[in-house]
Amino acid sequence: MNQKRRILIVEDDKDISMVEEAYLEAAGFATRIISDGSKVVPLLQEETFDLILLDLMLPGKSGYDICREIRDTLDIPILMVTARTESMDKIRGLGMGADDYISKPFDPAELTARVNANLRQQERTMEMGASKQKNYSEEIVIQNLRILVNSWKAYKGEREIRFPNREFELLIFMATHPNIVFSKEKLFETIWGYEYTGDSATVMVHINRIREKIEDDSKNPKILETVWGAGYRLNT
Numbered sequence: 117m118n119q120k121r122r123i124l125i126v127e128d129d130k131d132i133s134m135v136e137e138a139y140l141e142a143a144g145f146a147t148r149i150i151s152d153g154s155k156v157v158p159l160l161q162e163e164t165f166d167l168i169l170l171d172l173m174l175p176g177k178s179g180y181d182i183c184r185e186i187r188d189t190l191d192i193p194i195l196m197v198t199a200r201t202e203s204m205d206k207i208r209g210l211g212m213g214a215d216d217y218i219s220k221p222f223d224p225a226e227l228t229a230r231v232n233a234n235l236r237q238q239e240r241t242m243e244m245g246a247s248k249q250k251n252y253s254e255e256i257v258i259q260n261l262r263i264l265v266n267s268w269k270a271y272k273g274e275r276e277i278r279f280p281n282r283e284f285e286l287l288i289f290m291a292t293h294p295n296i297v298f299s300k301e302k303l304f305e306t307i308w309g310y311e312y313t314g315d316s317a318t319v320m321v322h323i324n325r326i327r328e329k330i331e332d333d334s335k336n337p338k339i340l341e342t343v344w345g346a347g348y349r350l351n352t
Contacts, residue, residue: 120144120145120146121144121145121146121166121167121235122145122146122147122148122163122164122165122166123140123145123146123147123148123165123166123167123168123169123231124147124148124150124156124159124160124165124167124168124169125137125140125147125148125149125150125169126150126151126153126156126168126169126170126171126174126179126182127149127151127169127171127174127197128151128152128171128173128174128175129171130151132171132197132220133149133151135224136169136197136224136227137149139224139225139227139228140169140227140228140231143228143231143232145231148163148165151174151175152174152175152176152177153174153175153176153177153178153179153181153182154176154177155176156168156177156182156186157177157182157185157186160186160190160192165192166192166193166235166238167192167193167194167195167231167234167235167238168192168193168194168195169195169197169227169231170182170183170194170195170196170197170214171196171197171198172196172197172198172205172209173198173199179196179198179209179214180208180209180212181212183196183209183212183213183214184212184213186213187212187213187280191280191281192238193215193216193234193235193237193238194213194214194215194216195214195215195216195217195218195230195231195234196209196210196214196216196217196218197217197218197219197220197222197227198217198219198220199219199220206219206317207317207320207321210317210318210321210322211321211324211325213280213325215234215237215282216230216233216234216308216318218230233308237282237307237308238281254266256291256292258291258294258339258350258351258352259338259339260272260273261330261339263287263288263291265288265292268284270284270287270330272329272330277329277330279326279329282307282308282322283322283325283326285307286303286307286322286323286326287326287330289303289306289307290340290348290349290350291350293350294350294351294352295349295350295351295352296349297343297346297347297348297349298347298348298349299346299347300319300320300347300348302347303319303347303348304318304319307319307322323340323342323348326340327339327340338351339351
């Protein structure tokens with residue numbers, strides 16, 4: 117029997133967490149609920165989960181801080197759940213390292229679909245990494261940036277840069293298709309792998325996070341350039 121995927125539900129509203137638990141378990145997942153934000157990071161050091169369903173407004177420690185603490189050391193899909201509708205709050209959460217978001221109130225069926233989509237994307241990213249290790253041995257050199265495609269590592273000068281899987285897959289895609297302009301919609305469809313909803317925040321924030329790591333001046337990017345009205349291009 118296949119082991120059930122484990123979902124960590126971080127939510128301080130008991131009614132909402134129970135709805136999330138019921139629908140996810142009905143969909144075949146195993147769940148654990150935690151309501152205190154300060155206990156999330158210690159728990160992740162002791163137990164393994166496949167995805168985190170993370171409320172942003174929590175007692176003890178906010179979802180923003182949790183994202184920031186775990187993102188560069190733990191590569192796990194993070195799906196934000198927030199009551200806020202302002203796009204700046206979503207952008208902030210994505211900027212801290214969340215992979216996706218869903219706003220309250222939500223359709224529980226949509227929640228299950230988003231969880232499944234993010235898990236499938238994680239699988240696809242890992243398979244892509246394994247495929248590259250098998251089929252590629254070259255490195256990509258762009259100015260002072262070296263991308264070791266076969267080992268999924270990147271260096272700026274002599275310093276290794278850490279990327280979560282989603283960011284690194286986006287970087288590799290752009291680096292293996294240099295000097296081509298890709299729209300936000302195309303990048304979302306290619307990297308996230310499910311239907312684009314019309315919100316460009318996810319792509320934009322991930323591009324910005326990559327720029328912060330690879331550019332000398334992320335405000336004036338030379339490698340990963342914005343082509344206004346068209347999308348993004350990686351320059352060689």
